[in-house]
Amino acid sequence: MKLTNMFKRAALAGAIGASALLAGCSTVNTEVAQTPDTINGMKAGGHEYILTVTRPNQLHIVDTETNQLVRTCDVPGIFGNGGIAMSPDGRIAYVMTNKWEDVYGFDITNCEIKFSAKQSYDNVTVKSFISMAVSADGKELYTVQNPVRKLSDRFETMAPRLAVFNTDDGLNAKPVRSFPVDRRITKIGSMQNGEVILGGGDLKAINPKTGEMRMIKALQNWDRAPDKWVPPDAFAMHTMGEHVGEFIMPYFTIRWNGAPGDESQADFLWGHVRIDTETGKVESFETVPFEFIVFNWVTDPNDKDVLYGSFNQLSKHNLKTGETMGVQAMDHTYYNINMTGDGKTIYIGGTSSDISVHDAATLEKIGSIQLTGDMSTSDLRLARLK
Amino acid sequence: MNNNKTTRALLGTGALALMGLAAAPAQAADADAERIIRDRCLACHTETGESATPFSRISEQRKTPEGWMMTISRMQQQRGLVISPDEKRTLVKYLSDTQGLAPSETDGLRYLLEKKPNVVESFDQLLQETCVRCHSGARIALQRRTEDEWKHLVHFHMGQIPTAELHAGARDRAWFDIALTNVAPKLAKDYPFNSDAWNSWKSAAKKDLDGSWAMTGYLPGKGNFDATLRVTKQSADDYAVAVEGTYADGTPLTGEGRAVVYAGYEWRASLTIDGVKVRQVLAASADGMALEGRMFERDDEIIGGSVKAVKGNAIAAVTPSYIKQGERKVITVSGNNLKGNVKLGSGLKLISVVSRDSSRIQLLVEASSNARVGAKDVKVGRVSANAALAVYDKLDRVEITPSESIARIGGAGGPIPKQKSAYRAVGYTAGADGKPGTDDDLRLGYMPAAWSLKPFDEIAKHDNDIKYAGTIDRDGIFTPGDAGLNPERKMSTNNVGNLTVVGTVQDGDSSVQGEAHLLVTVQKFVTPIIE
Ligand code: HEC
Ligand code: HEC
Numbered sequence: 001m002k003l004t005n006m007f008k009r010a011a012l013a014g015a016i017g018a019s020a021l022l023a024g025c026s027t028v029n030t031e032v033a034q035t036p037d038t039i040n041g042m043k044a045g046g047h048e049y050i051l052t053v054t055r056p057n058q059l060h061i062v063d064t065e066t067n068q069l070v071r072t073c074d075v076p077g078i079f080g081n082g083g084i085a086m087s088p089d090g091r092i093a094y095v096m097t098n099k100w101e102d103v104y105g106f107d108i109t110n111c112e113i114k115f116s117a118k119q120s121y122d123n124v125t126v127k128s129f130i131s132m133a134v135s136a137d138g139k140e141l142y143t144v145q146n147p148v149r150k151l152s153d154r155f156e157t158m159a160p161r162l163a164v165f166n167t168d169d170g171l172n173a174k175p176v177r178s179f180p181v182d183r184r185i186t187k188i189g190s191m192q193n194g195e196v197i198l199g200g201g202d203l204k205a206i207n208p209k210t211g212e213m214r215m216i217k218a219l220q221n222w223d224r225a226p227d228k229w230v231p232p233d234a235f236a237m238h239t240m241g242e243h244v245g246e247f248i249m250p251y252f253t254i255r256w257n258g259a260p261g262d263e264s265q266a267d268f269l270w271g272h273v274r275i276d277t278e279t280g281k282v283e284s285f286e287t288v289p290f291e292f293i294v295f296n297w298v299t300d301p302n303d304k305d306v307l308y309g310s311f312n313q314l315s316k317h318n319l320k321t322g323e324t325m326g327v328q329a330m331d332h333t334y335y336n337i338n339m340t341g342d343g344k345t346i347y348i349g350g351t352s353s354d355i356s357v358h359d360a361a362t363l364e365k366i367g368s369i370q371l372t373g374d375m376s377t378s379d380l381r382l383a384r385l386k
Numbered sequence: 387m388n389n390n391k392t393t394r395a396l397l398g399t400g401a402l403a404l405m406g407l408a409a410a411p412a413q414a415a416d417a418d419a420e421r422i423i424r425d426r427c428l429a430c431h432t433e434t435g436e437s438a439t440p441f442s443r444i445s446e447q448r449k450t451p452e453g454w455m456m457t458i459s460r461m462q463q464q465r466g467l468v469i470s471p472d473e474k475r476t477l478v479k480y481l482s483d484t485q486g487l488a489p490s491e492t493d494g495l496r497y498l499l500e501k502k503p504n505v506v507e508s509f510d511q512l513l514q515e516t517c518v519r520c521h522s523g524a525r526i527a528l529q530r531r532t533e534d535e536w537k538h539l540v541h542f543h544m545g546q547i548p549t550a551e552l553h554a555g556a557r558d559r560a561w562f563d564i565a566l567t568n569v570a571p572k573l574a575k576d577y578p579f580n581s582d583a584w585n586s587w588k589s590a591a592k593k594d595l596d597g598s599w600a601m602t603g604y605l606p607g608k609g610n611f612d613a614t615l616r617v618t619k620q621s622a623d624d625y626a627v628a629v630e631g632t633y634a635d636g637t638p639l640t641g642e643g644r645a646v647v648y649a650g651y652e653w654r655a656s657l658t659i660d661g662v663k664v665r666q667v668l669a670a671s672a673d674g675m676a677l678e679g680r681m682f683e684r685d686d687e688i689i690g691g692s693v694k695a696v697k698g699n700a701i702a703a704v705t706p707s708y709i710k711q712g713e714r715k716v717i718t719v720s721g722n723n724l725k726g727n728v729k730l731g732s733g734l735k736l737i738s739v740v741s742r743d744s745s746r747i748q749l750l751v752e753a754s755s756n757a758r759v760g761a762k763d764v765k766v767g768r769v770s771a772n773a774a775l776a777v778y779d780k781l782d783r784v785e786i787t788p789s790e791s792i793a794r795i796g797g798a799g800g801p802i803p804k805q806k807s808a809y810r811a812v813g814y815t816a817g818a819d820g821k822p823g824t825d826d827d828l829r830l831g832y833m834p835a836a837w838s839l840k841p842f843d844e845i846a847k848h849d850n851d852i853k854y855a856g857t858i859d860r861d862g863i864f865t866p867g868d869a870g871l872n873p874e875r876k877m878s879t880n881n882v883g884n885l886t887v888v889g890t891v892q893d894g895d896s897s898v899q900g901e902a903h904l905l906v907t908v909q910k911f912v913t914p915i916i917e
Contacts, residue, residue, distance in 0.1 A: 148544055148545040153443045156541055157544040157545065183551060184552060184560075201557075232558070234558075
């Protein structure tokens with residue numbers, strides 16, 4: 001198989017579809033939480049919900065037991081990128097809105113806004129490219145800020161930084177600390193040890209108390225022979241892995257087995273770096289063939305060697321061997337994927353207005369959840385309501 | 387993203403305004419223009435106190451009229467500038483005249499101004515990879531700036547398109563740093579604000595362009611034409627234009643309009659020819675005796691072709707530009723003040739003069755069967771068109787232009803019309819080495835061809851692109867399919883396709899084919915003033 005740069009671009013740049021229907025649909029998810037105490041009528045005790053954002057600007061909460069939409073909250077401001085970060089108790093959903101500038105924290109049991117932050121100030125426009133995470137203790141919210149000063153007759157691009165907010169600060173919160181970080185960070189996550197993982201050109205971790213930074217895994221600045229490897233193209237917009245407690249960073253690379261540039265003898269590969277957010281353990285793989293165009297990947301909770309990815313297809317891979325375990329054609333392009341903690345059900349969303357529900361064992365489609373608008377590039381997050 | 391339609395409409399108006407009616411007299415205009423800058427721009431821009439570069443951001447860049455139009459339109463649409471259409475025209479004229487480009491600084495880049503479709507660009511790797519992704523490279527190469535101004539431009543991109551550094555082709559490198567520290571200084575060297583070319587052009591006396599011109603050109607669907615262009619000066623750089631001529635098939639052509647000349651040579655005319663609104667984007671030569679560029683329909687820029695006009699005693703064109711050994715046919719010589727004897731090269735015999743006036747001579751010519759293969763000069767009295775008529779023995783190769791092309795689906799009740807594409811066949815004979823495709827091939831010129839389409843590759847064949855993507859007519863004009871999803875197609879895709887355009891040229895009893903690649907793709911939702 002040959003893959004030119006152009007193909008790669010066309011595939012990853014994918015256009016955003018459009019259509020909107022409202023319908024109901026449900027499937028059975030057999031496992032029931034042991035202590036189904038409820039909060040504001042919503043099953044809690046670790047009950048799982050899938051969250052996403054649609055145009056014009058709504059946060060939707062779907063019950064993974066019934067696959068029914070249980071609540072829709074209006075998000076202030078103009079649609080952004082639909083980024084979502086969950087509090088560890090699964091109750092507060094922080095949503096990036098207003099053209100990637102403002103954050104609102106919603107109590108998902110009643111849509112109440114518990115937190116807000118406008119990142120832009122004075123003549124400085126501040127954007128965050130999804131990159132948003134909540135600390136393991138729920139007390140801090142992190143964003144990577146990309147500021148541009150808009151002077152009266154010129155723009156001035158400023159250095160990006162990690163901004164730290166106290167989630168208790170409520171409405172109109174301001175950063176309590178900030179530290180310089182690299183450019184082009186799109187995906188961040190927090191670890192049990194308090195560090196924040198920064199996913200950009202390289203994978204780094206920063207201590208949000210001191211700003212101290214360490215390399216987790218060099219990617220674009222890796223130390224490999226340039227005539228053997230193409231520096232990785234890591235395009236990771238969405239953070240996920242909450243169902244198994246991991247942070248996963250996919251990238252694309254080419255291994256030249258012959259002369260550099262000789263595509264006939266090259267391997268086109270997906271690389272994956274996985275970080276266990278509990279222990280900090282790092283694994284990395286370069287096994288999955290790039291013939292699968294995928295936006296996002298999730299790990300099977302029951303067998304961590306197994307990975308699922310989606311875009312125009314849903315596919316299942318063995319990460320150790322590179323073996324393709326199954327492929328299911330999708331009815332349109334989907335940018336995003338997530339799954340339940342029991343590893344039984346896969347949710348595929350983004351792009352259009354329907355979430356496609358699949359059986360993880362067979363990959364077969366077992367349901368569809370219609371939302372009121374397009375998800376575009378929105379996150380698809382799993383919340384475990386405690 | 388969601389107000390695409392508005393953007394398009396506004397930019398469209400901007401482009402028209404540029405072509406619209408002209409400027410006030412020169413000196414008054416200069417004073418006027420500076421007053422407009424003070425009144426309209428200094429709300430945000432500042433006076434620097436430097437007499438050579440008095441206004442911040444404005445005074446340290448040079449660009450084409452379209453370039454200035456684009457910047458000022460952005461000031462209006464995105465920064466909040468309030469300016470009347472008259473003031474805007476005055477300012478674009480003034481800035482293009484005083485901070486424009488020398489003719490030589492536009493060499494090889496005029497396709498952008500001429501809106502010539504399907505030009506494949508190639509710039510050096512650094513620029514190509516860093517910058518030529520969202521827009522043409524010519525948009526960049528048609529500007530001159532100080533290093534600071536190139537740097538401001540990089541910062542502008544980051545504020546204007548916050549995700550610029552995250553797109554494919556940018557996120558795998560330190561895009562912003564590369565643009566700021568590598569590209570900007572290189573641009574300052576390659577495209578400097580101060581240049582000898584501009585300094586000497588700016589101070590050179592400019593020729594008036596009024597008078598009677600012999601114009602020749604080509605329009606897809608209509609063919610070659612020759613015409614007289616009568617240009618009458620209204621005020622400085624402002625001309626009334628009347629055109630009268632004939633297409634090769636004898637159909638008459640008449641029209642009139644108005645032209646404005648920027649920077650002493652950038653001719654921008656809008657005319658109505660036989661009821662159709664057309665634009666001319668031409669460059670006047672330094673001696674003021676030739677105008678060259680492209681003419682196209684206002685509402686369908688693809689439908690256009692090269693035009694050339696000459697003043698004084700001159701031959702503008704010889705058509706057709708080829709004759710085969712042993713062939714007898716009518717050759718038309720068009721030009722200005724065509725007086726005196728006609729002389730053709732050796733091996734070519736003038737059988738008779740079919741018709742003749744001062745702008746057009748039709749000759750019945752015969753090439754002897756052993757006439758030497760090569761391009762011959764055609765002389766009328768004391769004027770000569772060098773290498774204007776090619777004698778050939780055999781048609782060996784046909785090239786289809788453009789060789790790489792894009793058409794876009796559209797219409798079907800949607801807001802965006804179909805974007806067609808148009809093709810021509812160029813014939814070559816192999817030259818002395820007998821091998822076609824080598825440097826010594828002799829170009830014969832444009833030849834009539836029969837047109838057809840075929841799938842470009844296996845995938846296109848499998849997806850039956852040929853059935854959906856569009857059709858090509860006998861004039862080589864491709865019309866793409868309707869916009870929108872087609873439920874008949876796999877995954878309900880659009881009527882896109884990957885095709886090969888085949889042009890077949892007859893040469894006696896044999897025929898020679900040439901091929902071009904055509905990608906039929908989706909609509910473009912924003913059409914900028916300059917790509
Ligand atoms: C409301 C404020 C405002 C007004 C009024 C305004 N500008 Fe600007 N101008 C800006 C800003 C902000 C920038 C930098 C961002 C950009 O380039 O769009 C800028 C940039 C420019 C640039 C540099 C563009 C480039 O490509 O580097 C030029 C030239 C310019 N302006 C010309 C003008 C002219 C001429 C006028 C008056 C007719 C004008 N501006 C009026 C705000 C303004
Ligand atoms: C991500 C897409 C993108 C990339 C990459 C890009 N440009 Fe642009 N460029 C734009 C857009 C959008 C405009 C604004 C057009 C307008 O005025 O609305 C623009 C405008 C310009 C202009 C005209 C500005 C004016 O007002 O005169 C120049 C010159 C230019 N770009 C140069 C560059 C250079 C140099 C680079 C590489 C460093 C580059 N561009 C890379 C999108 C891009």
